[in-house]
Amino acid sequence: MSNSPAAADTKLSPAFGRFSFSLRDAGTLIGLVVIMAVFATLVPGFLSERNLVNILQQSSINACLALGMTLVIISGGIDLSVGPTAAISAVITATLLLSGTPVPLAILAGLGIGMACGFINGVLVAYVGLQPFIVTLGTLSTYRALALIYTGGNPVLGIPAGFRSLFNGNLFGIPMPVLIVAVVALAAWVLLKKTPIGEYLLAVGGNEEAAYVAGVPIARTKITAYVISGGLAALASLILIGRLGAAEPILGNLWELDAIAAAAIGGASLMGGKGSILGTILGAIILGTMRNGLTLMNVQAFYQLLATGLIILVAMMIDRATRGRE
Amino acid sequence: MTPRLRFEAISKRFPGVNALSDVSFDVAPGEIHGLLGENGAGKSTLLRILSGVFRPTSGSMFVDGENVSFRKPMDARGAGIAMIHQELQQVPHLSVAQNMFLGHPLTTVGGLFVSRREQERRAAQALSMIEPGIDPAAPISSLKVAQRQIVEIARALLDRARIIAMDEPTSSLTPSEFERLAEVITKLSASGVTIIYVSHKMDEVFRICQRASVMRDGKLVGAVDVQTASHQDVITMMVGRELMQEQHVSHATATVKLEARGLSSLTKIRDASFKLHRGEVLGIAGLVGSGRTELLRLLAGADRLTAGAIDIDGKTVNLRNPRDAISAGIGLVPEERKREGIIPVRSVTINMALASLGSFSKAGIIQGGKLRNTAEDLLRRVNLRPFQLDRPIRLFSGGNQQKAIIARWLASKSQILLFDEPTRGIDVGAKAEIYHLIEALAADGHSIVVVSSELPEVIRLSDRVLVMRDGRIAAEIARADLTESAIVAHAIPGANTGRPPAPAA
Numbered sequence: 001m002s003n004s005p006a007a008a009d010t011k012l013s014p015a016f017g018r019f020s021f022s023l024r025d026a027g028t029l030i031g032l033v034v035i036m037a038v039f040a041t042l043v044p045g046f047l048s049e050r051n052l053v054n055i056l057q058q059s060s061i062n063a064c065l066a067l068g069m070t071l072v073i074i075s076g077g078i079d080l081s082v083g084p085t086a087a088i089s090a091v092i093t094a095t096l097l098l099s100g101t102p103v104p105l106a107i108l109a110g111l112g113i114g115m116a117c118g119f120i121n122g123v124l125v126a127y128v129g130l131q132p133f134i135v136t137l138g139t140l141s142t143y144r145a146l147a148l149i150y151t152g153g154n155p156v157l158g159i160p161a162g163f164r165s166l167f168n169g170n171l172f173g174i175p176m177p178v179l180i181v182a183v184v185a186l187a188a189w190v191l192l193k194k195t196p197i198g199e200y201l202l203a204v205g206g207n208e209e210a211a212y213v214a215g216v217p218i219a220r221t222k223i224t225a226y227v228i229s230g231g232l233a234a235l236a237s238l239i240l241i242g243r244l245g246a247a248e249p250i251l252g253n254l255w256e257l258d259a260i261a262a263a264a265i266g267g268a269s270l271m272g273g274k275g276s277i278l279g280t281i282l283g284a285i286i287l288g289t290m291r292n293g294l295t296l297m298n299v300q301a302f303y304q305l306l307a308t309g310l311i312i313l314v315a316m317m318i319d320r321a322t323r324g325r326e
Numbered sequence: 327m328t329p330r331l332r333f334e335a336i337s338k339r340f341p342g343v344n345a346l347s348d349v350s351f352d353v354a355p356g357e358i359h360g361l362l363g364e365n366g367a368g369k370s371t372l373l374r375i376l377s378g379v380f381r382p383t384s385g386s387m388f389v390d391g392e393n394v395s396f397r398k399p400m401d402a403r404g405a406g407i408a409m410i411h412q413e414l415q416q417v418p419h420l421s422v423a424q425n426m427f428l429g430h431p432l433t434t435v436g437g438l439f440v441s442r443r444e445q446e447r448r449a450a451q452a453l454s455m456i457e458p459g460i461d462p463a464a465p466i467s468s469l470k471v472a473q474r475q476i477v478e479i480a481r482a483l484l485d486r487a488r489i490i491a492m493d494e495p496t497s498s499l500t501p502s503e504f505e506r507l508a509e510v511i512t513k514l515s516a517s518g519v520t521i522i523y524v525s526h527k528m529d530e531v532f533r534i535c536q537r538a539s540v541m542r543d544g545k546l547v548g549a550v551d552v553q554t555a556s557h558q559d560v561i562t563m564m565v566g567r568e569l570m571q572e573q574h575v576s577h578a579t580a581t582v583k584l585e586a587r588g589l590s591s592l593t594k595i596r597d598a599s600f601k602l603h604r605g606e607v608l609g610i611a612g613l614v615g616s617g618r619t620e621l622l623r624l625l626a627g628a629d630r631l632t633a634g635a636i637d638i639d640g641k642t643v644n645l646r647n648p649r650d651a652i653s654a655g656i657g658l659v660p661e662e663r664k665r666e667g668i669i670p671v672r673s674v675t676i677n678m679a680l681a682s683l684g685s686f687s688k689a690g691i692i693q694g695g696k697l698r699n700t701a702e703d704l705l706r707r708v709n710l711r712p713f714q715l716d717r718p719i720r721l722f723s724g725g726n727q728q729k730a731i732i733a734r735w736l737a738s739k740s741q742i743l744l745f746d747e748p749t750r751g752i753d754v755g756a757k758a759e760i761y762h763l764i765e766a767l768a769a770d771g772h773s774i775v776v777v778s779s780e781l782p783e784v785i786r787l788s789d790r791v792l793v794m795r796d797g798r799i800a801a802e803i804a805r806a807d808l809t810e811s812a813i814v815a816h817a818i819p820g821a822n823t824g825r826p827p828a829p830a831a
Contacts, residue, residue: 190691194691194692195687195690196683196686196687197690199672199676199679199680202676203669203672203680206669206670207669207670209666210665210666210667210668211669211680212648213658213660213666214652214681215652215680217649273669273671274671
């Protein structure tokens with residue numbers, strides 16, 4: 001057999017693989033464009049540069065959480081504890097800053113606390129063998145309680161300007177939170193597409209039994225996902241307290257739901273084994289756009305909630321319908 | 327007379343494979359009709375169409391002359407068709423009666439409450455016709471497999487089934503349990519129920535069926551009158567070529583590659599000792615449940631040893647998990663490909679590379695070019711078809727999925743390959759390819775263990791065969807003495823001193 005036709009075959013497809021712009025991501029992007037087009041006709045000035053940057057800024061915290069959530073979901077798990085993880089990390093970082101700890105050290109401590117919370121989740125899932133939903137439901141309450149106990153329920157006020165300026169500035173006209181999340185997204189993309197860890201995440205979520213027989217380090221892979229999720233929850237909380245100047249122990253309430261929604265809209269399958277970094281980012285922007293547009297239209301909060309819920313359901317139905325034809 | 331069941335030009339296509347093409351035959355009322363064929367011949371697909379799980383791509387079915395078309399399993403049930411699966415589909419902690427009424431419980435007060443007592447009474451009634459000893463209130467998990475099968479049959483009677491299809495009903499039965507089942511089937515047939523009996527065991531079909539249809543590669547290759555046909559005729563029809571008659575060539579050397587010394591485990595393996603040589607193909611035969619798969623899993627590091635040791639190249643290795651086994655050069659090609667073999671949505675390339683991603687990476691980043699070159703090289707060597715390296719593995723046929731798993735262990739440079747039922751669910755053409763691959767691997771100096779339920783396969787491939795029984799190695803048979811009856815004689819409990827079971831034809 002001549003090699004050339006087969007070689008041509010295999011040369012074509014990786015080109016698509018490298019840009020990794022899947023059909024599913026294209027669908028999410030179309031969804032975003034449609035939603036934006038609708039708001040553009042309804043709200044004057046919706047497409048102004050300032051408002052678009054605003055949308056990105058407003059989406060950044062959820063996008064940050066959703067990236068970690070995507071990796072956990074791909075591994076076949078779920079992380080319900082991201083909000084309380086963020087809260088613990090926020091109040092500890094804020095306390096450290098107030099006690100005069102140097103800013104870089106306080107940031108490292110905050111991220112470390114988040115990763116430790118994730119590590120506990122991961123160990124309970126991977127070694128103790130509990131179900132991810134139950135583990136993180138338990139730590140959802142536990143971590144929240146710890147944050148409340150630690151602060152006595154009071155907010156930590158007066159975060160120094162040196163810390164806040166890190167997260168409030170602009171670089172080339174782009175807000176720092178957006179840049180930070182963009183860098184994180186790029187790193188997550190490389191992790192998922194280019195490293196053995198990424199393949200292990202997809203394999204463990206795609207078929208854990210087969211991955212085990214093929215020698216994939218199951219426990220290490222799962223723990224990695226939860227540690228990253230915890231770390232990114234902490235990062236999201238740092239962005240938030242940088243903006244607000246205060247850390248509340250009740251911060252991050254219901255964050256997990258938005259993060260799961262963004263990942264699901266972006267194509268992550270809650271059965272595991274599937275998910276897209278680009279899709280998740282687009283999913284987070286879709287949710288941010290909805291909120292921004294409806295607020296500009298002065299729609300009541302109740303209806304905003306309704307619209308968000310419907311968007312999630314419609315996205316999932318479209319997803320189901322298109323996958324059914326495969 | 328109107329046939330009870332008629333298939334007319336039934337075809338079924340799946341992505342990448344023609345599971346059935348143009349299958350037509352009739353079955354009379356009260357007939358026990360055998361459906362014969364190798365694994366992957368299309369028997370199960372045909373049964374799934376009959377029982378409403380799949381819809382045919384084209385063709386039609388008639389029950390008692392009436393054209394039927396099932397959208398879901400309940401439709402088939404309503405038309406009087408009952409299916410008894412190889413893997414019994416029962417809920418273990420429910421009672422016998424609850425299982426028999428699963429999905430359509432007997433209720434009182436307009437459907438509000440389940441009437442357990444009435445269910446148990448009716449279940450006992452149905453059971454009394456075939457096996458009165460079973461208590462309808464007992465949890466189904468307390469019954470033996472053979473009894474659970476009887477429960478399924480009784481359930482079919484409750485549904486007033488006119489057609490009962492049985493898929494490999496004896497794969498985990500002992501000979502005496504088979505006799506009991508044969509009695510029950512004969513009784514049912516006398517009362518006018520049509521039985522479709524699917525098996526690849528010729529003896530059984532010759533023993534209880536009146537006629538048989540033989541399938542191969544998704545096609546009906548012929549109908550056999552069991553009274554007049556010979557075993558050899560049927561084998562030739564099933565296999566279609568001289569696959570099993572090909573010359574066996576041994577590449578075994580005298581070098582011991584692996585030695586198992588007194589292996590025991592919680593998974594029922596007891597005191598198993600054997601040697602595996604370089605270039606050797608070692609067959610492992612035995613009944614389902616005799617511990618063959620469990621022995622392979624011990625060697626593959628998937629289960630833990632409780633006693634004994636495994637030496638590779640003369641050095642004892644500690645296999646705590648599959649990773650350890652892989653670094654010791656052992657790779658497992660598992661029986662249940664879907665469950666333990668493949669990551670369905672990932673590409674065939676990634677599935678191949680999964681066990682050796684580290685060797686394709688530099689500084690934690692996978693080298694795409696290196697991965698691709700290896701994939702092209704190895705997947706061409708195993709003759710993957712279609713040769714599309716980025717295609718999700720689930721879209722490939724069973725045989726080609728199997729080739730990718732074999733390539734996985736070539737990529738990780740494993741020297742010892744363990745095959746568990748290497749051709750289960752694989753069509754005949756690919757089967758020959760897998761055989762040739764196994765031989766080529768042995769010729770290359772790999773050491774190979776093959777577990778198989780198909781005796782012709784074990785005999786075709788092995789240089790030497792271990793027969794397992796109740797978790798122990800009951801016998802070792804050299805190539806020169808290798809016959810089906812020799813294997814069977816050692817495989818059946820209590821039979822190695824007595825006579826081998828008499829062939830029925």
